[in-house]
Amino acid sequence: MSIIMRKLLLVAVCAIAVLPVSASLAQQATELQVTYSKGQFQPTELRAPADKAITIRVKNLDAKAIEFESKTLRVEKVVAANSEALLNVRAQKPGRYEFFDEFNEKARGALVVQ
Amino acid sequence: MLAALIIVFREVFEAGLIIGIVLAVTGSVRHRNRWIGGGVLAGVAAACVVAAFAGALSQLFAGMGQELFNAAILSVAVIMLTWHNIWMARHGREMAGEMRAIGQAVAAGTKSLLALAVVVGVAVLREGSEVALFLYGVAASDGGSALSLASGGVVGLALGAAVCLLTYFGLMRIPPRALFATTTALITLLAAGMAAQAVAFLERANWLTSLDSVVWDSGWLLSQESIVGRTMHTLIGYTDQPTEMQLLVYVAVLLVTVLLMRLSGSQHGGRAVAAG
Numbered sequence: 323m324s325i326i327m328r329k330l331l332l333v334a335v336c337a338i339a340v341l342p343v344s345a346s347l348a349q350q351a352t353e354l355q356v357t358y359s360k361g362q363f364q365p366t367e368l369r370a371p372a373d374k375a376i377t378i379r380v381k382n383l384d385a386k387a388i389e390f391e392s393k394t395l396r397v398e399k400v401v402a403a404n405s406e407a408l409l410n411v412r413a414q415k416p417g418r419y420e421f422f423d424e425f426n427e428k429a430r431g432a433l434v435v436q
Numbered sequence: 437m438l439a440a441l442i443i444v445f446r447e448v449f450e451a452g453l454i455i456g457i458v459l460a461v462t463g464s465v466r467h468r469n470r471w472i473g474g475g476v477l478a479g480v481a482a483a484c485v486v487a488a489f490a491g492a493l494s495q496l497f498a499g500m501g502q503e504l505f506n507a508a509i510l511s512v513a514v515i516m517l518t519w520h521n522i523w524m525a526r527h528g529r530e531m532a533g534e535m536r537a538i539g540q541a542v543a544a545g546t547k548s549l550l551a552l553a554v555v556v557g558v559a560v561l562r563e564g565s566e567v568a569l570f571l572y573g574v575a576a577s578d579g580g581s582a583l584s585l586a587s588g589g590v591v592g593l594a595l596g597a598a599v600c601l602l603t604y605f606g607l608m609r610i611p612p613r614a615l616f617a618t619t620t621a622l623i624t625l626l627a628a629g630m631a632a633q634a635v636a637f638l639e640r641a642n643w644l645t646s647l648d649s650v651v652w653d654s655g656w657l658l659s660q661e662s663i664v665g666r667t668m669h670t671l672i673g674y675t676d677q678p679t680e681m682q683l684l685v686y687v688a689v690l691l692v693t694v695l696l697m698r699l700s701g702s703q704h705g706g707r708a709v710a711a712g
Contacts, residue, residue, distance in 0.1 A: 410500075
């Protein structure tokens, strides 16, 4: 057991050592916002420059939770009823990236990266 | 109804696979159903709590609460799985063979069962909180469609249970001698995969930004969203776009497990029982 404990401690120390790197990168991200209300995203098309990290703020105005998901952007996040959530998206190549509500696939939109 | 069925099934699928494996691993241990059942119930209860406080959880850590929570519970599962493997390397021999050691092994087996019950609880919690949120949304909407959606949810849940049973009976067809090696390998890969998933959550939270470039994209070969892709994602941690850090952690967990199993096995009986 003591060997495991020591290994875990080592892992924890390594993880903490990596943390300070994160703050600087997050600041340069493109910020976007999308609202979900009455089962639809608004706007249905977002735009962002290529090769730059993106943060998307998803506001859910409905009384139901949604799960904001994009397979191509590789994000997936639950947004509780009447609340908002923040998603980090890594820098992307130009293209059209679709997103939708996993709990209601009729609600769809896309992020256009140029 | 079909939509609800698919959503619920997709969420419980992973938990079903994991519970099936844990059932097979603990096949010969007494009282295992009580422990695993307890893990499932605790997972369901925790899932409801998490679903109820999803909004608050999300706001923690500058909006990254969900990601960090997922990374944390996955890490707990990785530790439990690894600990189980090491424990089995030490005691597996007694449990598999010698009759006189059985009493002792069963008593000690309870400790290992607790670890696996935690793993089951975590699997149910992760998938269950989304199901709970979805079904709560259904219940909150108007009555007519709610009934149809709820029945879809029940069928989805039943299909998830079927996945669990299929996994269990599939593994039980393996001869007892090979079963131990098989489940050890499965548990090790499961742990490595979960560790890589935890890394993915930390990356999404921007808590982990070093070595975060994608190494390859094998989505054209096997999409992570296909049924096979999802199965491989759960079982061996398959990701169609892994980052350097994910690969590094994946390999590190495999190596550390094999190393610790060797050490632990040789300390005890002279010869390692490690299958890796």
